[in-house]
Amino acid sequence: MALTASRPQLLTVAEAAALLNVSDRTIRRWIEAEQVPYLKLPSGGYRIPQAQLLASLSGTYDLRREMEALDERFADVTEDQVRAALDAADDK
Amino acid sequence: MPRIVLDTSISLPATLSPRGLTRKLLVLLAYGALNHRAEQRRSGLADLRHEAEASGATIAGFGRGDAATDTLDRRTAALRDLLPANAPSHWLAIGSAPIFDEYERKVREIGTRLNPTIRESEVGPLRRQMEAVCAIGTPQFDVAHTPTLTRDRKDDPIVYTALLADADYLVSDDRDIVPDGSEHHYEHDGHSVLAVTLNRLLTSHFEPADLDWGEIDGHWLAYAYHFSSAKLA
Numbered sequence: 001m002a003l004t005a006s007r008p009q010l011l012t013v014a015e016a017a018a019l020l021n022v023s024d025r026t027i028r029r030w031i032e033a034e035q036v037p038y039l040k041l042p043s044g045g046y047r048i049p050q051a052q053l054l055a056s057l058s059g060t061y062d063l064r065r066e067m068e069a070l071d072e073r074f075a076d077v078t079e080d081q082v083r084a085a086l087d088a089a090d091d092k
Numbered sequence: 093m094p095r096i097v098l099d100t101s102i103s104l105p106a107t108l109s110p111r112g113l114t115r116k117l118l119v120l121l122a123y124g125a126l127n128h129r130a131e132q133r134r135s136g137l138a139d140l141r142h143e144a145e146a147s148g149a150t151i152a153g154f155g156r157g158d159a160a161t162d163t164l165d166r167r168t169a170a171l172r173d174l175l176p177a178n179a180p181s182h183w184l185a186i187g188s189a190p191i192f193d194e195y196e197r198k199v200r201e202i203g204t205r206l207n208p209t210i211r212e213s214e215v216g217p218l219r220r221q222m223e224a225v226c227a228i229g230t231p232q233f234d235v236a237h238t239p240t241l242t243r244d245r246k247d248d249p250i251v252y253t254a255l256l257a258d259a260d261y262l263v264s265d266d267r268d269i270v271p272d273g274s275e276h277h278y279e280h281d282g283h284s285v286l287a288v289t290l291n292r293l294l295t296s297h298f299e300p301a302d303l304d305w306g307e308i309d310g311h312w313l314a315y316a317y318h319f320s321s322a323k324l325a
Binding site for chain 1: 136
């Protein structure tokens with residue numbers, strides 16, 4: 001099945017900097033280090049795809065470990081107990 | 093690709109009771125989110141290559157994104173190996189800031205009523221768990237101007253999220269959201285959604301109907317995620 005390509009949203013260096021609240025220089029440093037995705041135009045200018053830029057950012061929390069720790073703490077909690085707590089809160 | 097919104101009557105037991113049926117549904121939604129995100133990344137990259145080719149540009153700096161896509165594929169494969177062969181990979185959860193705010197408010201509200209009690213330091217991780225499961229977000233809207241849709245004003249942003257997102261189902265065991273027992277149809281401004289109880293969703297709408305829920309372990313939810321410490325510097 002043929003797919004129709006959609007136009008990616010491409011940002012200038014200044015627009016990317018404004019989006020992330022960093023300086024133009026920081027964006028250029030990331031580009032030089034290939035830490036962010038970018039298109040280099042025939043003119044020598046750069047364009048940064050917004051979706052891929054945002055996807056390349058990541059937090060420092062360990063979601064998996066967080067979930068495992070929560071599951072360990074609440075291992076014996078039943079759905080009925082949670083529903084009873086919800087009902088009690090609603091009746092307050 | 094069925095899209096569903098979970099209200100707190102479902103999302104709270106799903107996150108706080110690892111052995112329950114609601115948690116098993118969350119595992120499938122996380123599996124759907126992984127598949128969806130990997131597909132979105134691939135199609136986004138294909139669009140970019142097409143754009144670059146058309147404009148004579150070169151593309152670079154995708155190493156981090158490619159690595160992230162590989163990781164998504166590995167986690168998807170790991171879950172696929174564990175889940176029953178007929179487990180669906182296309183059910184997606186939809187979230188919104190008002191949904192997550194309401195979830196967080198309820199976590200705090202019931203926190204002291206559970207044993208063990210929920211610590212304040214656990215509220216953020218619990219919210220992140222729900223945010224991670226939701227593959228799609230809705231456009232921002234002003235909660236104060238949400239139309240009146242239910243008999244409890246606090247539930248209106250939940251229903252409105254489902255309407256705005258054109259969700260197929262709003263899953264709720266709250267009688268204010270599903271007042272007719274098992275199903276209630278909402279319509280507003282050209283959007284519509286079917287609100288259903290969890291039992292009705294699983295018995296009448298969920299596909300495949302013969303999925304063996306007993307073969308799904310709620311603890312597998314953690315397998316959908318991994319530690320990511322990479323940070324732009």
